[in-house]
Every structure is written in C-alpha cells, then in structure tokens.
Amino acid sequence: MTTFNSKIPEGVVAEKWDNYKNHQKLVNPANKRKLDIIVVGSGLAGGAAAASFGELGFNVKCFAYQDSPRRAHSIAAQGGINAAKNYTNDGDSIYRLFYDTVKGGDYRARESNVYRLAQVSNSIIDQCVAQGVPFARDYGGLLDNRSFGGAQVSRTFYAKGQTGQQLLLGAYSALSRQIGKGTVKMYNRTEMMDVVVIDGKCRGIVTRNMVTGEIDAHFGHAVVLATGGYGNVFFLSTNAMGSNGSAAWKAYKRGAYFANPCYVQIHPTCIPVHGEFQSKLTLMSESLRNDGRVWAPKRKEDAEAIRAGKLKPQDIPDEQRDFYLERRYPAFGNLVPRDVASRAAKERCDAGFGVESGEAVYLDFKYAIDRLGRNVVEARYGNLFQMYEKITDQNPYETPMMIYPAIHYTMGGLWVDYELQTTIPGLFAAGEANFSDHGANRLGASALMQGLADGYFVLPYTVQNYLADELHTPRMDEKSEPFEKAVAEVKNHINKLMSIKGSQSADTFHKKLGKVMWEHVGMARNKEGLQKAINELTQIKEEFWKDVKIPGSADDLNPELEKANRVADFIELGELMARDALAREESCGGHFRTEHRTEEGEALRHDDDFAYVGAWEYAGENQDPNMHKEDLKFEFCKLNQRNYK
Amino acid sequence: MANVFSYSIGRKLLMSLSGLFLIMFLFVHLTVNSFLLLDPVFGTQEGDMFNAGVHFMTMNPLIKIIEPILFGGFILHVLYSIVLTIQNMRARGSAVYASGNKTSDVEWSSKNMFVLGIALGAFLVIHLIQFWIKMKFTGDPLLADTTFSYFGVQTTGHNAYALVHEAFQIPWVIVAYVVGGIALAFHISHGFWSALHTVGFSNNIWLYRLQTLSTVLAWIIGLGFCTIALVQYAFYPLS
Amino acid sequence: MSEQHKGLNLTLKVWRQKGPKEKGHFETYSLQNISPDSSFLEMMDVLNEQLVTEDKEPIAFDHDCREGICGMCSLYINGRAHGPDEDITTCQLHMRKFKDGETITVEPWRSAGFPVIKDLIVDRGAFDKIMAAGGFVSVNTGGIPDANAIPISKDKADEAMDAASCIGCGACVATCKNGSAMLFVSAKVSQLALLPQGKIEAARRAKAMVAKMDEVGFGNCTNTGACEVECPKGISIANIARLNREFLKAKIQD
Known part of the structure; x- marks a missing residue:
C-alpha cells in the first residue's frame, strides 16, 4: 500500500528542479475548479500554499486551530529569512546556500531538496516584497542584510526582530485575498482529527469544530499537512501553547512514514525555567550572541554562592569567569552553531557551574557596553532587553542575562519524497511538519525560507502533478460510508477520552512526559537513558488512558479535551523519538549520543552506517514500528566533520 | 463621491467641517466681543466700538449670506453628533466593563465631547434668548437707537452695548458665561485637532503640533468669552 | 529569580459565560501563593488546574504563542485591555504588577463587533x-x-x-x-x-x-x-x- 521512493529527478543537482517542472503534468484552468485541495495549517507553508492554490484556480479548504490564520506560530520567528541573492556582493550563491544548509544539517539532509530550496529562496524575497512585506532597507532604498550563524556571508533578510510576523502577514494577506474571492474557504478554530484514506489514497480529513464540538468529514482530491513541529512533546519549549504533533501523528497511524523523529533543535539562548508553574519558554534572539559573551563561574564555590543568593555575578572578577565557548572554540567563539552552544552550556551546568537554579549560564553585555557604549547596545538590542526585563524583572544593562538552552524546532517530521508527498498518495506535508531540508540541525533563518519555499514554489507544482491524474475522480459525498466510518472512529476516540474520568489533568501528564523527554531524549542521550525513557513512556501512556480527567463536555468549547487529545499523541510520538534516537548509534546535529563523541567531547558521526533517513512505519497499536532506511547520497557536497575550533 | 456620507469617515467629515466652520464663526464673534474691552483702551465713548462692530455684522451682506449657512452647519453638527453617538453606543454593545476604564493619558474632553456639546447647547439657548432673539426679532427698550462712530462716520444704530452691559451685571449670567466658556474651551481643545485629523491633515509630527495648537486656540476662545463677561461685571457696573 | 518575593494571595473575579447566547456572570475565586515571577496566564493556568481538581469546568481563554506576537490573548484586566502594564499583551503581563491581597477583575473584550463565544473568549x-x-x-x-x-x-x-x-x-x-x-x-x-x-x-x-x-x-x-x-x-x-x-x-x- 505504501511506496518508498524519493522520486528524485534525473540530472545534476542544479538542473533537477527545472527538469521536474519541464516534464511534470499540469491541469488546465477549467479543470482546476473541479479539484478540491485541503490545506491543514495556515502558517508560512500552509498559508502560502492555500493562497497559491487559490490563485491557480483550485477549490481550497484551509483549516486552523486558532481563531484566525494570522496567528500560526510562524509569526514568532524573530531573526530573518535566508536567500542567495548575493546583494551584498560577498560571494554568496545558490550553491553556497545549498552547501551551508547541507553542512549545517550535519550531512543528514537530502541534497536534491536542499538545492531546490536554495534555488527558490530568491523568488521568495521577490514575492514577499511584492506583497508589501516591509523588510529592512538601507538609506539607498535597497534591501538590507545581516549575517547569521553557520554562514560566512550576509544573506539574511529581516524586518526588525519580527521577520516571521511580517512574512506570515504577507502570506495571510495573500490568503485573505483568496478568501475574499471565494477560492479558499477558511475554517478557523477547527482541528484536524484524522485523515481519510480510501483505496490507498488520501481523500480527506475529519475535523472537530472547537467551538461546537461537531465532528465533520471534508473531502479533498489532495490533502496538505502544514501543521508545524512537535517540540511541545517536551512540554516546555519555545513553541506556542497550541502547537502539536497530532495531525502528523494521525497521518503516521494511517500509513505515512515518520522520518528522523529524534532530530530536535535546542536553542542555546532562552530565558531559563523559573518555576513549576512555567508554561513555555521564551527565546532570546540568536543575534544577541554577536555582542554578548557567554560565561559561567570558573570556581564551583562561586557558582554555589550565586545559587545561594550570596554573591552577585557582577562581583566576580574577569579572571574568575570561564568564557567557555571562547575557550573551547576560539575560531567561532560565541557564534558557534546552536547545537554546539547548547551542549556546551549543558556541560558546564552538569559539571556544577550553573547559576540560578543550576540550569543557567550568563550572557554578558558588560563588555559590549564598555566597548560600544550603552547607546549603541540599546539601539541594537533595546527591544530584546526590554522583553527580558518584563519577564525576569532584571536589568540586563546592569546584570548579565541568564540563559539556558530550550527546545525550539523539530527537524524530523513526516517522510516526504521530492514532491513533498508522504507515503500515502495524495497526502502532502510541508514546512516544519515534513522532515526534508534541514537534516540533523537547522541553520538560523532557514525555517522561514523552507516554509515559504514549500508553500509558494514547490507544492503548487507538485500537487498539480498529482492532481493531473485525479481529474476523473468525482467529488465524494462526505456522508458516504468511508467518511462516516472515519467520523465514527474519531467520535469513539473522543468518547473514550471523555469517559476515563480519572483524577489527573492533561497538563499533569504533559509535564510528566516533558520531564522524561528532557532528561533522556533531550540534549544528551544514551542507550540506557533511552531505554528507560521508552519504559517510562509506556507507563505514562497506560496511566494516561486510565486516569486522565477531562471536565466539561465534548459538545462544547473544551480546552481540556483539546489538550488531552494532543497529549495522548505526544506520549506516543515521544516514544517513537526515543526509539529513533536509540537506533541512531551516532551523534549528528541536534542528536547527541554520549557514547559517540570525539576525545574533546564533540559530536561524532558515523557516515558509513548512518548516512540515511530513518523513516518509521506504524505497525499497529502496541506493536513495534518498522524502520525503513532512505540512503542519503552526497554527490555534490563532500562529507566532512564539522569543525568550529 | 455622492455616497461618501454613508461611510463612517464621511459622516465624521461632516462633523469635522461643520465644527471647523463653527470655530471660524466663534473667532469672528470673539473679535466683535473683544471691542467691549477696547473702548476704554482707545478712550472712545462707552460702547462705541462694540456698537459699530455689531452694526457691521448686521449690515454686511456677506454676513447675511453666511448666517443661514452657519445655522445649517450648527444643525448638521448637532444632528450628526446624535447619529454618531447612537451608532457608537450600538457598536460598543450592551455589556459594560465591570472594572471600568482605567486607560490613562487619554484627553478628558475627547471622551466627553457629547456631554460638553449638550452643555454648550444649553448655554446657547440662554445666550440666544438674551441677545440674538431680542436683536433679531423681538427688540428691547435697551436697544433703542444710539449714535456711534462707524469707520469714522457718525452713524445711528441699535445700542447693542446697553443690552450686553445690563445682562453682564447679573451674577447667574456671569456664572453661565464662565461655565459656557470653559466648556467651549474643552470642546474645542479636542475638536479642533480631531477635525483636522479626520480630514486627513495630520501625521506623526503634526499630530502633536496640532494638539498643542488646538489647546492654545481653545483656551483663547473659551477664556476670551469668559474674561470679557467677567471684566464687564467687575469693572463696568451700571452707572 | 527572586527568592525575596513571597507568593501572592489573590481574589479573582472572572467573567463566566457558557455560550454566546447564555447570560454571563462574575464568579469569584481565591488563589494562594502565586509567584510574582509567573505570568498572568500562568496564574490562570494554576487557577484552571485548581478548578479541574475541584471538578469544576476551567475558564476558557484565548492564548497561544505566549510571547506577545500572535495576538491571540485578549483579556481585559482591572479596567485595561491587556492589563496594568505598558506595551505588552496579556501573556507578557507578570504577576509582580499586582499586590498581595489584591482583587483582580478579568473580563472578555467587550464590543458588539466581538461577541463572546465562551467565558473570556470572543469572536474576532x-x-x-x-x-x-x-x-x-x-x-x-x-x-x-x-x-x-x-x-x-x-x-x-x-x-x-x-x-x-x-x-x-x-x-x-x-x-x-x-x-x-x-x-x-x-x-x-x-x-x-x-x-x-x-x-x-x-x-x-x-x-x-x-x-x-x-x-x-x-x-x-x-x-x-x-x-x-x-x-x-x-x-x-x-x-x-x-x-x-x-x-x-x-x-x-x-
């Protein structure tokens, strides 16, 4: 029933996408109206795709769990979006962006997809400017660029510290235009509960209206999942409260493979956890590491005194400060990639040099203020400092910022081929929801690029190629037997949840899950811990299905039911992540196995055995899933050990 | 263009234009009133300049044309204030915030334009009964013809001064004029810049300039009217 | 971050409304030992957890990113939209802005253009x-x-x-x-x-x-x-x- 062919077009890497487009099948304008496309999610990937499909003339239904498509979590991205425009004349090119992305991903991404991403990156900037996205400009009126981690060129376009917001609002405005025209029908406050697979092809979805509790079926000739990542498995992350992995998980359970679930990006500069009540973590932009110096106390007794509140960080003299990033990585210093910086912070804290709760290090602007003056620092980072002060009540101009790594992004996701099609024909996955472009680690400012590339410039072609063969599939009755059956299954699932009537809230389970995941499937993993995690997760799952407590009714707006439904999936997804991490006996990118490191403690890849994508196939309730390997061939990038020393 | 007034901004445009027009009229009115203070300054006969000013206003053909327009503008301003207020109450909805509204830094007058308008309306009734109706329609013994210098020519006309002079000796009238003047100042301090804002004449920089100008202008007009009444009461008792 | 702060004891008056057509009312809750370092919505989480434990229906409110950018959160707190602080959304409001023993009134956005869907959630x-x-x-x-x-x-x-x-x-x-x-x-x-x-x-x-x-x-x-x-x-x-x-x-x- 499932196929496992990555369908990479022939030719050298630079010509693959053109070859594809030149030979793909098209649908004529009159026929487009007869074809329905469902898009789940309204972020950069989903919003852009839905708008583009609408413009082409397809009949589109778009779904979002928020009250408006403009709220998708793409909006929270701060830094910027990469493109190979080479406006700065500093030697950038499509090839270089491609190469940096493959290398940054620790050689675990599919070359052909990444090359296409780099190719369309330039069109994204053009498109966004045409939509009225107010990118930063120089006095000459042309677009400005800044540099980001993992690159030696300045290729990042930005709009203040709100690039994600502006790009999303651009996509949202394009989507709004189509909604106004009637080509896209928007379903807000509607959550996808399942995908409908008929005769091996995806034919629609089942949704729950989050206001009325109604369960409905929707038919589509093709379905696109653009539902984001699953970072909230860890409970605490920089993701939005509602971000969830359920749509992808339901697809997995219906036969779509789930690829590289263990690849999780941990962002080094987040505000540390400060209490049991904490609901989410706040990111401090990567740009801060341009001028801030990261340190921990050199002496354990100093760290202890700070933790006990007897010593202030300002009072520790420079010679007693350990600038551990500068010490370990003199070449890149404070600007090492995210995974490296995160692990180094954890190493210090684990060794007993952490401050505050023991899980925090300092990001100090004293030196920048001495060097540049307070005004310059304020002009560069004023809004971030203000944000930090609002949250922590500490003034970062006077006392160093405290930071600690936090879960930020998931590189893994639904396995897709070159066309972004999952192993279920007719079911596509885009943006963070798929696994395709970032390998084992994502570079800064590349998530926005990928979401928009998929939505604006890839799916409109590849979905059309699929739909060209669906012209003769008539619209199906949503009341017909297969849809009714799917609806009944969802209703059963909800009834089952509602009827548990246990004693612990969904959040309680979510926190338990998060603890296990952070401890054993977090920044540093090992065989023993992962096995332990799998056992603990099995217990949590069992307990959940016996003891979760959901007040209220299923026929009403019920946030507790929504949470419970998502947590149920997160628990299973967490287990798959642990399995994947266990199977990958190497360290690469965001996946760090303590058994596999160099003598200096750096990540050690094993390219001979693990240069593959691990795609997991669901085998049934309480059955071990099967892993399929898609071998990664590096024809155009030479495999190298990353070195930032 | 024709249906511009069926849009919210169009309706507000009517409020703005009529308001600006009324402010212009007030300036003229204040100028004539200020003549009450000028006689002593120039050493002319009591009420000479004021009577001449009133004569000018009643005889000038231009004023005759503008008068009905002014009246129309006033009616428009009142009617649309009612329409807009009702619409706004409807848009606000029936539910009221139990915790009230504690937003700071909001002009008091901007939130109370309608109330201020009602106060001004009440004042206007008194004002019109006292002067305008008498001068225009019913007449009054005090208005008996007198002579004054009109552009250097001795002319005979109504003794408007006598009417005003007497009225400004009554304490409650003075109180009404002071209250009316202050209400007017508050009304205009928001009204002027707001009107310009509504016709689109404002931006980041001019917004604050206009707000300042608006305040200055408003208090010149408002305090001008009260001061004249107070000076009359305090320094020029009936002989 | 601040051991010197002690927990806040608070009284909350929260608007409860079953649905768009139902009549709403205020309900009063008391909360003990809320960390001044927690955000307003985290305080609401604590209250909801308490309600779940007491077999009551938790308070429905809109929220998502919790970092002030998605625009989903929408509470009218003590007479002000997004509560008593400047240039922030409700999710960025922190409890240190409140005093121990304070009564906090929480209402939904009110406007005919934003009808209430449930409790503190409105339709925008x-x-x-x-x-x-x-x-x-x-x-x-x-x-x-x-x-x-x-x-x-x-x-x-x-x-x-x-x-x-x-x-x-x-x-x-x-x-x-x-x-x-x-x-x-x-x-x-x-x-x-x-x-x-x-x-x-x-x-x-x-x-x-x-x-x-x-x-x-x-x-x-x-x-x-x-x-x-x-x-x-x-x-x-x-x-x-x-x-x-x-x-x-x-x-x-x-």
Missing part, C-alpha cells in the same frame, strides 16, 4: 473579514520582478514596518469607547499605502476596508486615542489620519 472574525475585503496587494505567486527593482526610502519602509507590527489582537476595539476598529484598519491601509507596491490599489483598498469595517458593526472613531495607549505594539493614531486621507482622496475621485 470581523477583523479577518475586513482583511479579506482589501488588506492585501493583488499579486499572484510568481512572475515577480527582482526585490530590489523598486527602491523604497528607508523612512517610508520603517514607517510601514511600524504600522505593520499590528498583531490584530483587538485591544484597540476593546478599549475604544466607540467600539471602533479604525486603528486596526488604518495600520494595514497605512502599511500598504506607504509602499509603492501597495500604492497602486490604495484607493480601492481604503474604500473596501472602510466599507467592510462599517458593515461588520464597528463604531465611528472620535480620535480619543485610547487605542494607541493600550495597543501592545504602540501603533500611532497618526495612521488613522492617513486612513482618513486615503479614504477621502479615493472618494473625491469617484
């Missing part, structure tokens, strides 16, 4: 309708000239960015005594009118968005400026003047 779909009427530049995906083909002055681009930072939370409407959505509409119209890309259809856009704004039942702006004070992104009412200008300019040409 009217904003989406206004956007669908004209809040865009009519370009399709692809076939676009190079991004640097049209230079845009930095001042204009920055001004457009300031207007574009609107998060569509609806605090402007919630706090406006007239229930007017002019700040929201003017921010979008301004952003696009300031840029050459959007200028081409500026007239059409201004008319369409104002017409839709009137149609969905928002009030008439009286330039009170409360919206600007409560706007978490500090969007200036100078944008409203620009909207007026754009609209009147467009209508004069009709």
